[in-house]
Amino acid sequence: MQTNIDDALQRLATGTPHRGLAGLEDRVLNAIAQQPVGGFGAGTTLGAMGLALALGVFSNVVPSTDAQAAPVLSPLGASSPLAPSTLLGATR
Numbered sequence: 479m480q481t482n483i484d485d486a487l488q489r490l491a492t493g494t495p496h497r498g499l500a501g502l503e504d505r506v507l508n509a510i511a512q513q514p515v516g517g518f519g520a521g522t523t524l525g526a527m528g529l530a531l532a533l534g535v536f537s538n539v540v541p542s543t544d545a546q547a548a549p550v551l552s553p554l555g556a557s558s559p560l561a562p563s564t565l566l567g568a569t570r
Contacts, residue, residue, distance in 0.1 A: 518526075
């Protein structure tokens with residue numbers, strides 16, 4: 479069974495909508511408008527922002543350890559542990 483998509487879309491565009499869809503958008507928007515707006519107070523929001531700022535500054539001022547560069551893992555590098563000569567010459 480094949481359906482030409484252009485014909486199907488044309489039938490949908492020209493057809494009358496289902497009775498249940500009449501006013502659906504208004505009902506949904508009214509239901510959303512009736513919902514109470516919840517959220518945190520200004521004090522809680524400012525406190526959380528201050529805590530995040532303090533943690534960010536503290537983590538940058540007091541580093542835990544010095545940064546170490548990771549070894550290069552290119553399989554074609556001369557000193558790479560993944561070089562073919564290193565892998566083939568290694569004993570198991």
